[in-house]
Amino acid sequence: MHLTKAEERILDGQEGRAQQLAMRLLVAIGDAYDASRMVKIRSAQISGISYKTIGDPGLEFLKEISSEGAVATVRSMLNPAGMDLSRWRELGISEQFAGKQLEIMQCFEKMKIEPTCTCIPYHENNAPLKREHVAWAESSAVVFANSVLEAHTNREGGPTALASSILGISPLYGMHLEEHRLPTHLVRVKCKLNIDLGYSLLGYWLGKNLESSVPRIDGVPRNPSHDKLKALCASMAASGSISMFSVKKEDREPRAEIIDVHREELNEIANLLSSEGSYEHVALGCPHLSLHEMRTIAAMVSGKQMKKKLWCFTSRHIRDQARQYGYVASIERAGGNVICDTCIVVSPMVESGVDGLVANSCKAAHYLRSLSRVETRLMGLEECVKYALA
Amino acid sequence: MRSVSNTPSHKIVMKGRKIVSGQGSGEAIVSKHPISFFGGVDPKTGIVIDYDHELRDQSIKGKVFVFPRGKGSTVGSYVIYALRKYGAAPTAILNLETEPIIIGGCVLASIPLVDRLDKDPTEVIQTGDSVTVNGDTGSVVVTKHSRRAGSVR
Numbered sequence: 001m002h003l004t005k006a007e008e009r010i011l012d013g014q015e016g017r018a019q020q021l022a023m024r025l026l027v028a029i030g031d032a033y034d035a036s037r038m039v040k041i042r043s044a045q046i047s048g049i050s051y052k053t054i055g056d057p058g059l060e061f062l063k064e065i066s067s068e069g070a071v072a073t074v075r076s077m078l079n080p081a082g083m084d085l086s087r088w089r090e091l092g093i094s095e096q097f098a099g100k101q102l103e104i105m106q107c108f109e110k111m112k113i114e115p116t117c118t119c120i121p122y123h124e125n126n127a128p129l130k131r132e133h134v135a136w137a138e139s140s141a142v143v144f145a146n147s148v149l150e151a152h153t154n155r156e157g158g159p160t161a162l163a164s165s166i167l168g169i170s171p172l173y174g175m176h177l178e179e180h181r182l183p184t185h186l187v188r189v190k191c192k193l194n195i196d197l198g199y200s201l202l203g204y205w206l207g208k209n210l211e212s213s214v215p216r217i218d219g220v221p222r223n224p225s226h227d228k229l230k231a232l233c234a235s236m237a238a239s240g241s242i243s244m245f246s247v248k249k250e251d252r253e254p255r256a257e258i259i260d261v262h263r264e265e266l267n268e269i270a271n272l273l274s275s276e277g278s279y280e281h282v283a284l285g286c287p288h289l290s291l292h293e294m295r296t297i298a299a300m301v302s303g304k305q306m307k308k309k310l311w312c313f314t315s316r317h318i319r320d321q322a323r324q325y326g327y328v329a330s331i332e333r334a335g336g337n338v339i340c341d342t343c344i345v346v347s348p349m350v351e352s353g354v355d356g357l358v359a360n361s362c363k364a365a366h367y368l369r370s371l372s373r374v375e376t377r378l379m380g381l382e383e384c385v386k387y388a389l390a
Numbered sequence: 391m392r393s394v395s396n397t398p399s400h401k402i403v404m405k406g407r408k409i410v411s412g413q414g415s416g417e418a419i420v421s422k423h424p425i426s427f428f429g430g431v432d433p434k435t436g437i438v439i440d441y442d443h444e445l446r447d448q449s450i451k452g453k454v455f456v457f458p459r460g461k462g463s464t465v466g467s468y469v470i471y472a473l474r475k476y477g478a479a480p481t482a483i484l485n486l487e488t489e490p491i492i493i494g495g496c497v498l499a500s501i502p503l504v505d506r507l508d509k510d511p512t513e514v515i516q517t518g519d520s521v522t523v524n525g526d527t528g529s530v531v532v533t534k535h536s537r538r539a540g541s542v543r
Contacts, residue, residue, distance in 0.1 A: 025497045028409050029490055032505075047464065054465050057433050057472030061498060137464070157464025159494040 001030045001171065002037045010167065018070030022163035029160060030171030039133050039172040042151075043075040044165035045121045046113065047137035048158030050082035050346035051100040058158070059100060062107035065162070070111060075126060076165040077116040078108060079138050080288070082348065085117070085316075085341045097348060113165060117341040118315035119287045120230065122149060133176055135164035139237035140230070140287050140363065146244035148229050152176045155243050175243050183246050184257075185210060189219035191263040195380035197360055199224070199232040201266040204273070204362040207240030210259075216246045227290055234287050235362035273365040274378035279356040282388040283344040284381060285313030286364035291321055293381060294338075298327035300385045301334035308358075310336035310388040313343045336388070350374050360384050399535045402514060406484070406507035408528035410496040414482030415522040418515045418532075419453045421445050426462025427469040427495065436478030454521040455480035456511050460492040470495025482523035484511045484530065504528050 003011065011027060013020040026038065048054045054062075082101045083093045093101075105115060116124050119138045128134045128151035136142050137156040145151045154174045156164065164170045174180055187206065193199055199220075206215055224232075224247070236242045284297065289312055297312060312331060314322070319340040322328050328338045344350060345367040350357065356375035359365060360383075365376040379387060421444055425431070430440035436451030451473075460466055470492070473479040479499055485492060488505040496503040502525025511530070515521060520533040 021497070024410075025494060028493045028497050028503075032407075032409055032488055032490075032493055048468070053463070054468055057475075058465060058468040060475055061468050061471050157467060157490055157494060159464065159467045159498065160490060 001027065001035050003027070007038060007169070016068060016070065018065050018068035019166060021065065022070070022166045025159060025163045026167065026169065026171055030173065033171065033173040035171035035173040037172050038169040039176055041074055041135045041164055041168060041170050042128050042132045043077065043126060043134045043136075044072065044161050045077045045079065045134070045136040045138055045141060046158060046161040046165060047079040047156075049078045049080065049104065049108075049117065050342070051097060051104055052082045052346055052348050054104070054158070059104055062104060066107040066110040070166045072112050072165045073168040074165060076113040077118070077121045077124060077126070078113060079117070080119055080343045080346050081105065081117045081341050082346055083342050084339050085115070087339070091339065091349060092352070093348065111166070115341075116315060116317065118317070119343065120290065120315065123290060123315065124317055133170065135161050135170040137161040140234035142243055143233035143237050143245070144230060146175055146181070147233065147246060148226065155237075155241065181214060181244060183216035184213040185215045186258045187215045187217045188258065188260045189217060190260050191266065193220060195382070196228055196231045197378060197380040198266065199228045200235045200360070200362040201269045202261060203232040203235030204239045204269045204366070205261060205265050206245070207236035207238065207242050208269075210240065210242060212241040212243070214244050214246070215242070220247055227293055230287055230290070231361065235366075238363040238366045269362065270378060273362055273369070273376060275356070275375050277356045277375055277377055279308075279358050279375075279377060281309045281311065281354055282358040282384050283311045283313070283364060284360060284384055285311070286343055286345060286359065286361040288343065289314040289318065291318050294318065294322040294327045295325070296381065297336075297385055298322070298330035300382065301336060301389060302330040304334050304389055306335035306388050307390060308388045310385070311344065311349075312336060312338045314338065314340055316340040344368065345371070358384055358387055399533050402509075402532040402534065404507045404509050404511065404514065404530040404532065406504040406528045406530060408504055408525050409488055409493055410501065410503035411525045412500055412502040413522070413524055413526070414454065414480075414502045415520070416453045416481045418456055418517055418519045418521045419445065419448060419450055420456040420512055420515050420517045422512050423457065424459050424461040425457050427460065427466035427491070428463040430462070431469060431473065433469050433472035434476045434478060436473055436480070450480045451478040453480050454482045454484065454523060456484045456515050458486040458512060459489050462491070464491050464494065466491040467494030467498060470501065471498040474499035474501065482521070482525065484515070484523065486510065486512065504530060
C-alpha cells in the first residue's frame with residue numbers, strides 16, 4: 001500500500017517504538033486487504049477492556065505499549081470494563097479482579113484515552129457525522145455508526161483500534177469504501193416488530209443467516225427509534241459479522257437475493273435463546289441503556305418495590321445525567337441497581353450464584369449462554385421491568 | 391502395513407503472500423480447522439486447550455503452525471503476544487487466507503506470517519515435516535522425511 005513520507009518515518013521507527021508497532025499492524029492489515037492507502041479518522045473506540053476478557057495476556061501488552069509513551073492522537077474511547085470502577089466492592093467483585101482491572105485502566109489513562117467504558121459511544125457527545133471515517137471496535141456500535149449515522153468504519157479489534165487511536169489513521173478498505181456499502185440483499189419483514197425485542201430477534205436472525213452481507217430491510221416502521229435500532233444492530237453483530245444495513249427507502253434496490261422474514265423465523269430465534277425458567281435476576285442494558293430507556297424504567301418503578309433483582313447497566317455519562325433528572329433515585333428506591341462502566345457480559349457478576357437471567361437482548365443471551373453457561377429468558381424492556389416488580 | 395521407504399528426504403518449495411516479515415523454522419503442526427487463540431490455546435504452554443479442536447492437548451511451541459485461518463475474539467491477538475512473552479510461541483504461521491486476529495498477534499509477537507500459498511499448505515505439509523518460512527519473501531521450504539512419509543498409511 002502507498003504510505004506518505006510521514007507514515008514511512010513512523011514505520012521506520014523514527015517516531016518511537018509503540019508508533020512503529022502500531023504502524024506495522026495497520027500496514028499488515030492494509031496489505032492483507034489490498035488497501036491503497038491510509039485514511040485519517042475522527043475517533044477511535046477500543047474493545048478488550050475487561051480483565052475478564054483480556055486476562056493477563058492483554059494486561060501485559062497494554063503495560064508494554066503504554067510504557068513506551070504512546071498517546072492517542074484522535075479522540076479515543078473505551079468499551080465497557082469488567083466492573084463499576086467506583087462501586088465494585090458493593091457488587092461483590094474480588095480485590096484480585098479489581099486490582100487487575102484498575103491496572104488496565106491506568107494503562108489507558110497513560111495513553112490519554114477517555115475512560116468512557118461504554119458500548120454506545122455514539123451517546124458520548126461524539127457521534128461521527130455522515131461520511132466521516134472512524135475506527136471503532138464494539139461490534140454493535142460499528143453497525144450503528146455505518147447504518148444509522150452513515151459514518152464509515154470497519155469492524156476493528158482491540159489491537160487495531162488501539163493502533164488507530166495512536167496514529168489517527170486506518171487502512172482504507174472494506175466499509176471505508178462506497179462500493180462495499182451497497183445493499184447486497186433485500187430483506188422484507190412480513191410481521192409486526194412492535195417492541196425492542198422484535199428488533200433484537202430480527203437482527204439475530206439476519207446475522208445468523210446472512211453472514212457478512214449488507215441487507216436492506218423493508219417492512220419496518222418509518223424512522224424506528226434509536227433504541228430499537230440499537231437492539232437491531234447489537235444482535236446482528238453478535239450472531240454474525242454484518243457491519244452495516246439500510247432501512248432507507250431511497251437506497252438502490254439490490255439486485256441480489258430477496259429474503260422474507262415472517263413471525264416463524266423470529267420465533268425460531270426466541271426458542272433458541274429464551275427458556276421458560278423463573279429467574280431471580282433481571283439484566284437490562286445490553287447495549288447500555290440510553291437516557292430515554294432509563295426514564296422509561298424509572299417511570300415504571302417509581303413508588304413501587306421490586307420483587308426480583310434488577311440490574312440496569314449504562315455509561316457513567318448517562319448515569320450522571322439520569323441522576324440529575326431523578327431517574328437513578330427512582331430506580332434505587334424501588335430496590336433496583338444502576339451500574340455503570342460495565343455490563344452483564346464482560347463483568348464477572350454472573351459467575352457466582354446466578355443460574356439464569358431475564359433480559360431484553362439477544363446479544364446478552366448469546367454471550368451469557370456461550371461464555372458463562374447462564375440460561376436466559378427474553379422479554380421486551382417493559383415486560384422485563386414488570387417481571388422484576390411482580 | 392507399508393515398509394519404511396529408503397528414498398532420501400525431499401524438498402517442496404512454495405510461494406505465498408508475505409504478511410508479517412521475519413524468518414522462522416521448525417517442525418510443522420498442521421490443522422485443517424480454523425482456530426480461536428482466545429480460549430483455544432494456553433498462552434503459558436502453547437498447548438491447544440479448545441475441547442472441540444483436532445489438535446487438543448498438542449503443543450504449538452517452537453513449531454511452524456499451519457491452519458486455514460483464525461476465528462473468534464480479537465483478544466486472540468493478545469494470546470499470541472503472550473505466547474511469545476512466555477516463550478511458548480510458534481516460530482512461524484502459515485494460513486490459507488489470514489485475517490486481522492492472526493495478523494495482529496503475529497505483528498505484536500514478531501512471528502513471520504505467510505498466506506495464499508501456491509499450494510494448499512494444509513494438504514502439502516504434514517505434522518512432523520521440517521518447514522522453513524521466510525516472511526520477507528513469502529517463500530516456504532518443506533522437507534518431507536522419507537521415513538515418516540513411508541510409514542503414513
